[in-house]
Structure formats: structure tokens, C-alpha cells
Amino acid sequence: MHCSKFPLFRLRQLLLVALLTTCFGVSTVLAPTRVAAQNLPVLGDADRAALSPIMERKVGEEVMRDIRRDPDYLNDGPLLEYLNDFGNTLVAARPAVRGEANFNFFFFAIRDPVLNAFALPGGFIGVHSGLLLAAQSESELASVLAHEIGHVTQRHLARMLGQQKNDSMIALASMLLGALAMRGSGDAGAAIMMGGTGFAMQRQLSFSRDAEREADRIGVAILGEGGFETTGMVAFFGRLQAASRNYSDAIPPYLLTHPLTTERIADIEARIRDQRYRQRSDSLDFQLIRARARVLQDSSEKGLRDAQLIFENQLRLNIKPQTVAAKYGMAFVALKQRAYEKAERLLKEANAAAAPDKPSLVLTDLGIEIKSAANQTGEALKSVTAALDQFPLSRSMAHQYANALIANKQPAQATVYLREQAQLYRQDADIQDLLAKAYAAQGKQALQHMALAESYALMGSLPAAIIQLDIARKAPDAQFYEQAVIDARERELKERWKDEQADAKDR
Numbered sequence: 361m362h363c364s365k366f367p368l369f370r371l372r373q374l375l376l377v378a379l380l381t382t383c384f385g386v387s388t389v390l391a392p393t394r395v396a397a398q399n400l401p402v403l404g405d406a407d408r409a410a411l412s413p414i415m416e417r418k419v420g421e422e423v424m425r426d427i428r429r430d431p432d433y434l435n436d437g438p439l440l441e442y443l444n445d446f447g448n449t450l451v452a453a454r455p456a457v458r459g460e461a462n463f464n465f466f467f468f469a470i471r472d473p474v475l476n477a478f479a480l481p482g483g484f485i486g487v488h489s490g491l492l493l494a495a496q497s498e499s500e501l502a503s504v505l506a507h508e509i510g511h512v513t514q515r516h517l518a519r520m521l522g523q524q525k526n527d528s529m530i531a532l533a534s535m536l537l538g539a540l541a542m543r544g545s546g547d548a549g550a551a552i553m554m555g556g557t558g559f560a561m562q563r564q565l566s567f568s569r570d571a572e573r574e575a576d577r578i579g580v581a582i583l584g585e586g587g588f589e590t591t592g593m594v595a596f597f598g599r600l601q602a603a604s605r606n607y608s609d610a611i612p613p614y615l616l617t618h619p620l621t622t623e624r625i626a627d628i629e630a631r632i633r634d635q636r637y638r639q640r641s642d643s644l645d646f647q648l649i650r651a652r653a654r655v656l657q658d659s660s661e662k663g664l665r666d667a668q669l670i671f672e673n674q675l676r677l678n679i680k681p682q683t684v685a686a687k688y689g690m691a692f693v694a695l696k697q698r699a700y701e702k703a704e705r706l707l708k709e710a711n712a713a714a715a716p717d718k719p720s721l722v723l724t725d726l727g728i729e730i731k732s733a734a735n736q737t738g739e740a741l742k743s744v745t746a747a748l749d750q751f752p753l754s755r756s757m758a759h760q761y762a763n764a765l766i767a768n769k770q771p772a773q774a775t776v777y778l779r780e781q782a783q784l785y786r787q788d789a790d791i792q793d794l795l796a797k798a799y800a801a802q803g804k805q806a807l808q809h810m811a812l813a814e815s816y817a818l819m820g821s822l823p824a825a826i827i828q829l830d831i832a833r834k835a836p837d838a839q840f841y842e843q844a845v846i847d848a849r850e851r852e853l854k855e856r857w858k859d860e861q862a863d864a865k866d867r
């Protein structure tokens with residue numbers, strides 16, 4: 361199966377540099393956490409040694425910047441939108457999970473057939489495409505995500521990292537990298553860890569039993585309050601354990617980082633005994649996203665053929681959501697094979713099979729993708745304009761709309777729309793990237809680099825943002841007014857950067 365490797369060594373270097381620049385000169389005096397813990401139990405008094413929430417987020421953003429550049433990061437609109445809608449529903453089911461750090465959670469997927477999910481510092485939660493495929497219901501997917509949310513809420517990573525000695529912030533980097541490298545065969549990760557700081561590192565990778573139990577406790581509570589089937593947790597963890605017997609050479613990463621003991625399973629069973637049994641029906645989008653993940657997981661010629669066979673078998677089940685998902689998957693395969701008419705026809709069949717359910721964002725999105733890929737820019741724009749009325753809150757649809765305007769040679773209209781969106785969604789870095797693209801299409805260099813600066817700033821990369829402002833200032837079309845805006849913004853960002861450096865010193 362296709363499984364390209366993480367460019368680990370490059371990543372490692374980058375991360376070391378990043379950590380050295382943000383954490384150099386870390387003093388032994390630890391600042392108390394900024395926000396008082398609210399009705400959340402903590403693990404002993406280890407809390408004093410935790411990274412501050414600001415530092416934790418910084419470390420998470422550093423790692424995310426590299427993950428986002430990785431070819432195996434699934435930068436896929438519908439998939440990201442589904443995961444974040446779903447993940448944030450879990451967070452909202454139990455608002456206390458935002459905890460003392462109050463992070464904005466971000467959920468993402470990595471192309472990798474191995475069953476795994478992981479939490480990075482700062483509220484970033486990743487799942488492998490293989491795990492999406494293995495989850496048989498939304499309750500099962502929820503059980504893994506809710507458990508990871510529990511680790512973030514209880515600040516297990518912040519404590520683990522915070523307890524590193526002064527001189528071992530480097531060890532912190534290898535630890536995170538080791539964890540990331542554990543995906544795939546596991547060999548690469550093990551090698552890095554051995555080559556790094558030795559066996560001790562590998563042990564620190566996994567959470568303690570107490571931490572696991574705490575994450576399970578939060579996870580079960582989220583599932584209960586979110587209306588999910590709590591039995592899904594036991595079923596899925598049991599399946600993970602069973603799957604581990606198929607790996608002859610290594611324990612699957614998920615079990616390595618989240619040791620699963622019989623005791624832990626018994627503990628979860630005891631917790632869910634008090635909750636009443638409920639049945640929950642999955643959304644159609646869940647099945648569609650799994651079909652999409654199957655195609656994205658391996659888009660090689662052979663991979664597409666394999667996926668096609670699986671979808672054909674799925675059709676034989678003759679169960680409605682499975683039929684819709686299979687047709688959708690086959691349409692997506694056809695799109696990847698550039699057979700646009702076939703893709704269009706299969707998608708029509710998927711839509712017919714889905715009726716009269718409420719319109720699906722994932723189905724609608726594929727229609728627009730097919731038209732865009734087939735260079736029917738006018739048609740694509742028409743579809744996405746209609747879709748925006750149906751899904752006014754969809755971020756991926758908003759991005760599609762701007763893209764369709766630019767593709768249809770209407771960058772000025774795109775600019776107007778994107779500036780409005782930038783006001784409404786101030787945290788959306790993609791909007792700033794699209795804005796830069798729209799300005800570039802109009803030859804507006806100063807504005808293009810100003811937008812890029814905002815994108816970098818939103819991703820937590822202030823030095824890169826400041827560099828973009830400098831490029832903008834030197835652009836031939838930078839007028840007096842822009843110069844003034846650039847100067848003011850640069851002062852702001854430099855001030856923020858100075859504050860962050862100070863934070864890093866007395867984290």
C-alpha cells in the first residue's frame with residue numbers, strides 16, 4: 361500500500377531550530393498557569409511543572425506547520441470540515457473540556473493505513489485515514505476523538521513536556537517527532553528515538569496508566585452527554601487490540617502511545633454501566649467521508665482500482681447509506697482518473713439514491729469539484745453559488761466559492777467576498793491565502809504580501825509574517841496609505857513576537 365514517509369530528518373531539524381528559538385534561555389522559575397483551573401481534577405501537584413497554555417499552543421503550532429507541509433497531510437476541504445464539525449460537537453457536548461487552557465480544537469487527518477490517532481500540544485488532534493476506515497460508526501470514531509480530547513483537557517502533554525529538564529527541550533522535540541514517526545512501520549520512529557536520547561525517551565512517549573484512565577473518564581462523559589453509544593468505545597478499543605495481533609513485528613502505534621490494558625477496558629465498562637443504552641444513527645456524511653478517505657488514502661492507479669472493487673462489493677449489500685457512499689466513492693475514483701463524464705453520471709446516481717434525505721454537503725461538494733476539474737468554470741461557479749445558499753455556514757464551501765470566482769477570471773469579485781469573509785472569520789488563514797491569490801491575479805503585489813503576512817500570523821509564524829510585510833513595503837505598487845498600514849501592522853506583530861519571547865523565558 362502507498363505510504364510515503366514523513367520527511368523526518370528535515371522535520372526534526374526544523375523543529376529543533378524552532379524550539380531553540382522559542383525556548384532558549386528557559387529559566388527554572390515556572391510561572392503559575394495563567395488561567396485558574398476550573399472544577400477539573402488535576403493529576404497530583406505535577407501541574408506546577410506544566411507548560412503554560414500559551415507555550416503549549418506555540419509548540420503545537422510549530423509541529424502543525426510542518427505537518428501541514430507534509431504531502432501526507434490531507435488538506436481536503438470536505439474531510440477537514442466533517443472532522444472539525446464532528447470533533448467540535450464532541451467538545452461542545454461537555455463545554456468544561458475546554459478546561460483551563462481554553463484551546464480552540466483543530467482536527468485533521470493524515471494519509472496512513474495504520475490505525476492511529478494522536479493529540480499534539482495545544483488542542484491539535486490528528487487521525488489516520490486508516491482509523492477513519494476502521495471505525496464502523498460515528499460512536500466509534502467519537503470514542504477515539506473524545507479520548508484524545510481528554511488528554512488535551514487534562515493537559516497530559518503539557519505536563520509531560522513541562523517536566524523535561526531545562527536542557528532537554530530538545531528531548532521534547534525528539535519525543536514529539538518520535539511519536540509522529542511511529543506512524544507507518546514504526547521502524548523509523550524507533551530508530552530516531554534510539555538515536556536520540558535512548559530508551560528513556562521511548563518510555564516517556566506513552567501516557568501513564570493514570571493519564572489513560574483520566575482520558576477515558578473524560579471520553580466516556582463526552583460520549584454520554586453527546587448522545588453517542590458508549591459501548592462503541594469498548595467495541596472499538598477491543599478491535600484495536602485484536603488488530604494488534606495481525607502486526608507481527610510491532611505493537612500498533614495507538615496502543616503504544618495509549619497502553620490498553622485489560623484493567624483499562626474493565627474500567628471503561630464499569631463507567632458505561634451507569635449510562636443508559638442508546639442507539640444512534642450515523643449521518644450520511646460519515647459514510648461519504650469514509651468513502652472519500654478510502655480514495656485519498658491511496659490514489660495510485662492500483663489504489664484506485666482496489667477502492668473501486670471495495671465500492672462494488674459495498675453496492676451488493678443493498679443498504680441505503682452504503683449504496684450512496686459506494687456510488688459517491690466510485691464517482692470520486694472516476695474524478696481522480698479524470699473520467700469527468702463518468703464521475704458526473706455516478707454522482708447523479710448517488711444523489712438519486714440519497715433522496716429524499718436532506719442535501720449533503722459532501723455530495724454537493726463533489727459536483728463542484730468535478731466541474732472545476734473539467735474546466736467548466738462557469739458551471740462550477742453556478743453550482744457553488746447555489747450551494748452557498750444551502751450551506752451558508754460551510755467554510756469549505758466559502759473557500760470553493762472564492763476559488764471558483766478566481767478560476768472564472770473574476771478576481772475583483774473574489775476580493776470583495778474574501779474581505780467580507782475575513783471580517784467575519786478572523787481566524788481563517790485559508791481566507792487570507794485565497795485573498796493573496798485573488799490579489800496576485802490582479803497584479804496587486806503589496807496587498808498580496810500583506811494578505812500572506814496575515815495568513816502566517818494566523819498560523820502562529822510571526823517572523824514569517826514580518827518578512828512578508830517587508831516584501832509588501834518594497835513592492836512597486838505600495839502607495840503611501842499601504843505603507844502606513846504596513847508600518848502599523850509591523851509594529852503590532854513585532855510587539856507580539858517580543859511578548860512571546862518573554863513568555864518562552866518564564867513559561
Ligand SMILES: [Zn+2]
Pocket residue numbers: 507511567572575617618619
Ligand atoms: Zn490515550
